[in-house]
Amino acid sequence: MEIVFTQKHTNQYGIDIPEKFNVIGKYCFQKCYDFVDFDIPTHITRLEDNCFYECTSLISISIPTSISKLPFGCFYECSSLTSINIPTSISKIGYRCFRFCSSLKSINVPSSVSELPAYCFLCCRALKSINIPSSVREIGWNCFCGCYSLTSITIPSSISILGSDCFSECSSLTSINIPSSISELGNYCFKECKSLKSINIPTSVKTLGYGCFKDCKSLTRINIPTSVSNIGNECFSGCTSLTTINIPTTVSKIGYGCFNECSSLTSINIPSSVKTLGDGCFCGCKSLTSINIPTNISEFRKNCFNMCVSLTSINIPSILTSIGAQCFIDCKSLTRLDISTSVQIIGEECFRRCTSLKSINVPSSISVLGKSCFSGCYSLTSITIPSSISVLGPHCLDACKSLSNIELPTSIKGIGDCCFVACYKLKSINIPSSISKIGIACFKKCFSLTKINIPTSISELGNECFNECKSLKSINIPTSVKILGDGCFKDCHSLKSINIPISVSKIGNECFSGCSSLNYINIPRKVRRLEKNCFNGCLSLSDIDIPTTISEIGYGCFYGCPTELKKNKTLKKMYYRKYYDDDDCIIV
Structure with a gap:
């Protein structure tokens, strides 16, 4: 028979739990600021959810072997707790168990535990090391997210999946060993691991999740194995130190924003297996001077090469049908671009502020030049508008300061507002x-x-x-x-x-x-x-x-x-x- 020691009992007994009670109830010691050290009595056999919730003065606690489970939110925001010994009797640790234990420096996980659930050690900012036993088969999402002091971690070979945001914001993490048992790196798994310089991905990994290495600002190199078939959206976004990367021939799609703001990336080879480049794929790659586009790419999506300020040239595949909005905006080093006759759509602001672009041929397959299409192309001296064009969108050629003449065909039925504004030499x-x-x-x-x-x-x-x-x-x-x-x-x-x-x-x-x-x-x-x-x-x-x-x-x-x-x-x-x-x- 279970007799629960509840919060109302603390008014009578304080923190001394009589032997007749064998369970500590939900929120029993919530925000109890009076005790610093606490030994859970051996007659207690079960702890209920959030029982030590926000005990911000609690520094240490002893857990008896009579207890088999640490429940949901058990030590949630015990911000002064520095260490804890988990006995081998514990077989399960609940969600959010040590969340916001910001002073917790070390913790042992016994071999009796098979799972580290979601949010378990979230924002344990002082946690420097943790030993994960081989008994653990799953690490839940956000498990170690925000563990700013964690410098290294060894993942046992018993783990097959690293959950979403698993090590996100572990800003001191310099190295991590990924075992060959891992088949998937979850979404935002290593997001904002700002000290991580290199990582070895084993050939067992097939998927790199969304934002997997996003904002890993110290990451200089990474080897993607041939086992990987999917690189998720924003996977390497914000990896500002990444200089080079290989994309294996097994990859068919590069997700949106995949290399966004990889400002040190100088070159990249895209294999012929890749058929899709996502939105903003190379946006903000300021050091990228050239890129080889495989011939089977049929679409440049919006913002694809936005702010590639060092890009001097790019090949346009013969099957390309669409160049998306803002695709080459701020490509300030691009001097010339030959658009193939297969292209039917040029999106809004497509070549905006391509300040070195001197000439461009618009193929007869295009019917509309959209809003701000060539706006701010300061060096553009001439442009041929084919008879297929029916509309020049608003601001289409505004601030083309070097444009001295232009022939408008009789096919044009509309000239948008501010179309030629600030064409100083016209x-x-x-x-x-x-x-x-x-x-x-x-x-x-x-x-x-x-x-x-x-x-x-x-x-x-x-x-x-x-x-x-x-x-x-x-x-x-x-x-x-x-x-x-x-x-x-x-x-x-x-x-x-x-x-x-x-x-x-x-x-x-x-x-x-x-x-x-x-x-x-x-x-x-x-x-x-x-x-x-x-x-x-x-x-x-x-x-x-x-x-x-x-x-x-x-x-x-x-x-x-x-x-x-x-x-x-x-x-x-x-x-x-x-x-x-x-x-x-x-x-x-």
């Missing part, structure tokens, strides 16, 4: 008649643009469309255009005159603001209002006729203009007093 461009709208800030800061042809298919010039085109002297706007967007020609300092067609019904805010050379402009009769700051800073605009259709002039419309305004009878509102006190505007 001198002229011919917009095909297939385009109906020039998007927001499309040619903003094209400082060298002197000539542009606007076809009769265009109905709207978007906001800031030609903003800061400082070399643009004149422009012909066809009668198809109905709207001039906000800031459309703002700060076009060389623009002297412009003929606005009678079709235009709206001139946006700040449309000609800062056009300091503008000396003539006509306002069509369809325009009903001159928006705020429309001609602000037009220092050369000396004379302007306001048609009778104008009923309102917005704030600061002619601020800074030495202009004589001929006020018409239909003008209802003119906001001039607050803004015209210091300028030369005359109202007649």
Whole structure:
């Protein structure tokens, strides 16, 4: 018959357990701060879960041979416990048994124990060594996770699987012996073992789990045996000291982020057996200068070579059909790339900030160049857009500072916002008649643009469309255009005159603001209002006729203009007093 000593009994007996009790109940001594040393009486035959939970003052404890099991959370967060002797009578240690015993320096595991369960020694930060007997057949997930002081460990040959996060964050672990009995290294098994320099993986291992060696920052080399067929996602991610690695011919897939941030990796040979490269596979491999891609790779997934800043060249397999989003972003040393005609998709931001890329051929198999596809390719001097292209996405060629000319085929039906913004050397461009709208800030800061042809298919010039085109002297706007967007020609300092067609019904805010050379402009009769700051800073605009259709002039419309305004009878509102006190505007 079991008689349980519970927490309420401690009010009567304290920590002295009478002989009539043979079980210590759940949470019995929870947060009992009064005792430092404790000998469990020999008449106790069983301990219930969490019985010494958070006894933070407990330094040592004696366990009698009458007890056969250490239950779930038995010594959970006994943060002052420095050592413990587990008798051979113990056959089972429960989950979280010594979790957060942060002062525990050593512990013996008797040969009677067959399993070290999940979270058993989690965050035992002072634990320097532990002897695992050959009787143990399984080490559970997170078992030694966060054991910062653990320097070495010998795994017995009785173990076949190392569970997920088993030795994760053992930051002082320098070496570990993996026996030939191991067939699988679990997910994040050695994650953040920052002192681990090398490891020998036996030929018995078939699987390297997700993030298995992630952030092992001191790991310089590793030999992957031919028995391995699967390298998990993020397996070597963040191994910043890894300089070289062999991938055996048994591997068919390299998981996503597998070598992410392996910043010291200079070269890698991918065998022909590999058919899949995962997302972000080599992202951040800053020392990687070249890579040989096997001919059977059909897809570069997103972020695959992102931030490979030293990569100078790469071969494109003839069967490649897709280059994913951000695939080569920040490949700053890549000078040339020949894309095979098999490629049908180039993802968004694919070549963004490839600052050394001078030329690129876009094959006729491509129909869309997505958002920011070549954005920030500072050295790109020319690019051929094939007639298969129907859309140039937003920011597609923005900040291509060396691009001097480009031919747009008649197949293009859409040019995205900010498509050519900051193409400083672009001198002229011919917009095909297939385009109906020039998007927001499309040619903003094209400082060298002197000539542009606007076809009769265009109905709207978007906001800031030609903003800061400082070399643009004149422009012909066809009668198809109905709207001039906000800031459309703002700060076009060389623009002297412009003929606005009678079709235009709206001139946006700040449309000609800062056009300091503008000396003539006509306002069509369809325009009903001159928006705020429309001609602000037009220092050369000396004379302007306001048609009778104008009923309102917005704030600061002619601020800074030495202009004589001929006020018409239909003008209802003119906001001039607050803004015209210091300028030369005359109202007649």
